[in-house]
Amino acid sequence: MTINVFPRDAHAEGFTTVAYKTDGTGIVTGGQDSMLRIYNALPSQRKAEPKTIDDHSEAVLTIATHKVNFATAGEDGSVLIFRTSNNEFEKFLVRSTVPVRCLSFNSNGTRIAVATDEDVIRVVLVRDISKVVTLYGHTTLVKSVSFSPTSDHLISTDCGGDVKIWDMNHTSGAPHCIKTLSGAVNKCASDADVMNTVAWSPDGAYFCFAGKDHEICVYSSKDWTQKYALEFGHFNDIITMAWSPNGSYICSVSKDRQVLIWDTTKKSTVAKYENTVGVTGVSWHPKENELALTDQNGRLLIWFEPLDLSSMQHPAQRASNDMDDLEKLFEEDGTQASFIKRDSILDDAAEDDDEGDDVEDEEGEDLDDGEDVDMMSDMGDFVIDDDGAGYAEEARRRRRDRQQQQRQGRGSTRVIQRGPQFTIIEQKRFQPGATAFRVMDTANPSVPVEGERRYMAFNMFGVVYTIYQGTHSIVNVEFHDQAHNRNFHFTDYYHYTMASVSQDGAVFAVEGGKPKKKEKPAGEEEEEKDGDDDEKNDEQGSGVTSSVLYYRPLINWANNAEWTVHLPEGENVVSVAINEGSVVAVTSAGYVRMFTISGLQNHIFRLDNVVATAAHGTLVLFVYKGGGSGLNGEQNLEFMLMDTGTQDIVQKGNLPLQKNSQLTWIGFSEASQALMYDSQHVLSILHRQRRPGQSYWVPVFDGKATAKSLERQEKYWPVGMLRDRLMCLVVRGNNESPYFPRPPVDDMELRMPVVDLETEAGQLEESHMRMRLISMHDQGEAEATHMEQEYQELLREADQEMDKTLLRLIQIGCRADKEQRILDLAFALHLERSVDAAIKIVTHFKMTGTAEKLIQIKEEKFMSSQDMVFSKRSMDLDMDESMESSKRVRY
Numbered sequence: 001m002t003i004n005v006f007p008r009d010a011h012a013e014g015f016t017t018v019a020y021k022t023d024g025t026g027i028v029t030g031g032q033d034s035m036l037r038i039y040n041a042l043p044s045q046r047k048a049e050p051k052t053i054d055d056h057s058e059a060v061l062t063i064a065t066h067k068v069n070f071a072t073a074g075e076d077g078s079v080l081i082f083r084t085s086n087n088e089f090e091k092f093l094v095r096s097t098v099p100v101r102c103l104s105f106n107s108n109g110t111r112i113a114v115a116t117d118e119d120v121i122r123v124v125l126v127r128d129i130s131k132v133v134t135l136y137g138h139t140t141l142v143k144s145v146s147f148s149p150t151s152d153h154l155i156s157t158d159c160g161g162d163v164k165i166w167d168m169n170h171t172s173g174a175p176h177c178i179k180t181l182s183g184a185v186n187k188c189a190s191d192a193d194v195m196n197t198v199a200w201s202p203d204g205a206y207f208c209f210a211g212k213d214h215e216i217c218v219y220s221s222k223d224w225t226q227k228y229a230l231e232f233g234h235f236n237d238i239i240t241m242a243w244s245p246n247g248s249y250i251c252s253v254s255k256d257r258q259v260l261i262w263d264t265t266k267k268s269t270v271a272k273y274e275n276t277v278g279v280t281g282v283s284w285h286p287k288e289n290e291l292a293l294t295d296q297n298g299r300l301l302i303w304f305e306p307l308d309l310s311s312m313q314h315p316a317q318r319a320s321n322d323m324d325d326l327e328k329l330f331e332e333d334g335t336q337a338s339f340i341k342r343d344s345i346l347d348d349a350a351e352d353d354d355e356g357d358d359v360e361d362e363e364g365e366d367l368d369d370g371e372d373v374d375m376m377s378d379m380g381d382f383v384i385d386d387d388g389a390g391y392a393e394e395a396r397r398r399r400r401d402r403q404q405q406q407r408q409g410r411g412s413t414r415v416i417q418r419g420p421q422f423t424i425i426e427q428k429r430f431q432p433g434a435t436a437f438r439v440m441d442t443a444n445p446s447v448p449v450e451g452e453r454r455y456m457a458f459n460m461f462g463v464v465y466t467i468y469q470g471t472h473s474i475v476n477v478e479f480h481d482q483a484h485n486r487n488f489h490f491t492d493y494y495h496y497t498m499a500s501v502s503q504d505g506a507v508f509a510v511e512g513g514k515p516k517k518k519e520k521p522a523g524e525e526e527e528e529k530d531g532d533d534d535e536k537n538d539e540q541g542s543g544v545t546s547s548v549l550y551y552r553p554l555i556n557w558a559n560n561a562e563w564t565v566h567l568p569e570g571e572n573v574v575s576v577a578i579n580e581g582s583v584v585a586v587t588s589a590g591y592v593r594m595f596t597i598s599g600l601q602n603h604i605f606r607l608d609n610v611v612a613t614a615a616h617g618t619l620v621l622f623v624y625k626g627g628g629s630g631l632n633g634e635q636n637l638e639f640m641l642m643d644t645g646t647q648d649i650v651q652k653g654n655l656p657l658q659k660n661s662q663l664t665w666i667g668f669s670e671a672s673q674a675l676m677y678d679s680q681h682v683l684s685i686l687h688r689q690r691r692p693g694q695s696y697w698v699p700v701f702d703g704k705a706t707a708k709s710l711e712r713q714e715k716y717w718p719v720g721m722l723r724d725r726l727m728c729l730v731v732r733g734n735n736e737s738p739y740f741p742r743p744p745v746d747d748m749e750l751r752m753p754v755v756d757l758e759t760e761a762g763q764l765e766e767s768h769m770r771m772r773l774i775s776m777h778d779q780g781e782a783e784a785t786h787m788e789q790e791y792q793e794l795l796r797e798a799d800q801e802m803d804k805t806l807l808r809l810i811q812i813g814c815r816a817d818k819e820q821r822i823l824d825l826a827f828a829l830h831l832e833r834s835v836d837a838a839i840k841i842v843t844h845f846k847m848t849g850t851a852e853k854l855i856q857i858k859e860e861k862f863m864s865s866q867d868m869v870f871s872k873r874s875m876d877l878d879m880d881e882s883m884e885s886s887k888r889v890r891y
Contacts, residue, residue, distance in 0.1 A: 003273055004304040010037055011298035015193055018281040018294040019063040021084055027292050029300050030060025030072055038087050051087055055080055062102050066109035073100035091483040093129055102144040106151040108747055113145040113154055117190050121145055121156055125744040127480035137164055137177045143196040149204040157196040161187045165224060179224045186212055193280055197240040201247045210238035216252060233260045233269050242282045244315040251291060253279040261306055271306050287316050427635050427662050431498045432614050433458035435737040453740060456499035460720035460727055464499040477506055485554045494548055500578045505553045505597055507583050509573035512547040547572040549585050563599035579615035582644035586610045603647055616668035618645040623655055623666055641674055641689060651695045669721035673777050677718045683726055687773055690780035698773060700750045701726050723774060724750055761812050768805045799830035810838050814845040826854050832862040
């Protein structure tokens, strides 16, 4: 077989590293010249000049890639985060005074493990760089780190030859070393080219590293024992290795200048390339039969077609994997004829239908409230790049009576209705994202002890928490994305009781009757210069009895843009919210007062008995108590969704809750979809919210079922939702809300509570239903905001993903010989070529009559108008409509 290697000069001579982007569109390299270069990996752009990034000041030693970000680090000790989509610098993650040797993302990209020239490992939260977990146990400098594909485990190696396995979800609440393989790898200097790499198989069942005798040791992650070794290939130290995307091959490079590809089934080499100098980096293309290599001359080497596919399996495709062929259907330059490459693949899939393609995202480790894990101490030479002025954590205080109500205008729990099988507990008013003080003063139970803290707001933008200091409080505002805003804090003499934060501003409020600002003792200085904002928060005189609303901007487009409003005496703010254009304050007088972000009063209306308020984009969601009481154990709550820009009511209706349950949180998704979460731990989305009178709440996440499936005793405290994932804090033990130190924000996979989720068909049906709901919401937002052009690509991709799922269901229907189900599914397809693919599938299964009916479906759906797919795409196509339509072609 001819070896086809294409070399390109990339960097200065010396150690050079390489990694493909996770979508295969680009190659990232780093070298001794301190430069990063990003090459276009598309076939038509192979010879294009790379983009050069010079943000590092010394040699680049490691690159880690993920779907959203890629990270780089090296001898200057800086870990830099870039956006994968546009290669733009996003932020400094951390700075170290010693070189960084290795980086590893966890499976969902929320954390990075960092190995420096120290004997500890740091795991840093990407969205909040102040959150760091330090792993102790190595006795020599750490050389490499690698998260498992599920993020349950982290494996590390050191210069002394030890391999350590860490349980990142240990029952203690903190990561724990569960096994040490002493002397398993060669000893080496910290700056040696030998990387002591640990490579995981894509399914996480195995991992491998270079042993002492130039062999590759393959271990099982089930019992952490060695299963076999790949031997007699290299005759010098192995520098690094990588597992192929399908798990069938391992590519290793060595000081002997050889690049070897091993078949893990045959346990022998199947391809070899010998370079003129030592190869130092290797990365598999995530989708193609291709390898990227870098060498000591600073060159990038692309090895095209390293495997002979006439006799070997494709390195990026699993055997008997239907999805591999479905992916080909949606390639930009692909043809419909490429949908089924081999006739045998469907037969193979019919025999083995249970193999999954996706590994569920790991939520990451969380710190139990009962475990005193210091995330900020013992940092050594590792410097957090945090410009916020934080405060040292108080000593862990003893647990006291947690039933005390915080001073926030919340009424005590009250039974309002009883029945033979139910008890209705009155719905409490709450501020979304807020928690209560846990430790109250025994002498005065209405106030917390000094030094006690609680969260006032916690959402997808950031967190606001307050520390009670007796005569004043310290309010801290911290952001998940500090590239957009910097953390800040200020001295609060009002003891604000509620807050809300958005991307561009924060609003604070307190009820009336609170003490006036105190004079500072002589000689006492403010905490920070820009924190002395409170002279505008007070009035002259001996006391303050009015309720205060205070807005602070987070953008710098205007000076002195903060403002304060004092409400009429006797009228208190009871709930606040802020979106991109408005500040909303609900008061005890039954008023909803709206202000622009400049402080201009622009609307007021009446709405009594408001329970909670949340805002996002231009929308605000109110939940309030309806007239009368509920029946049979049900709360009588209603909701109203309003556009603060137009002041139009977008949607109104009843808020459905399960019997004997309460509303615990409301909020919005990243795409402005209204959300609610109840005491039964069910998250629901407001479907068709832009269609007045047609909306309803759809459950998309069951917290109890999720915890049970993970075999964990934990609860989920929502803060928002991405397109298809719940953003939340994990709360363990008997706690109902998060505490301090601040836990990281995790993301949980959404899953609708449909039946038969244990079967492949049930999982695919759930996936399609969920994707369809999200796509319909995107279409509604595009029309409402007149942004159809901006949403076009997103909607096209959604159609493709839904059709892939439907085609897999059609394959299952063919195996079960269920013609009517096949017709129902075919009517739900969005693309004409998808119907062509469905015809090929049923033809393969010799269902000639069904194929003829699918041709009729194609003519009915697409032949009348070729541009119907996108320009007149109907977003309210329901499965019941598809079923009715399919009956027309049953016979």
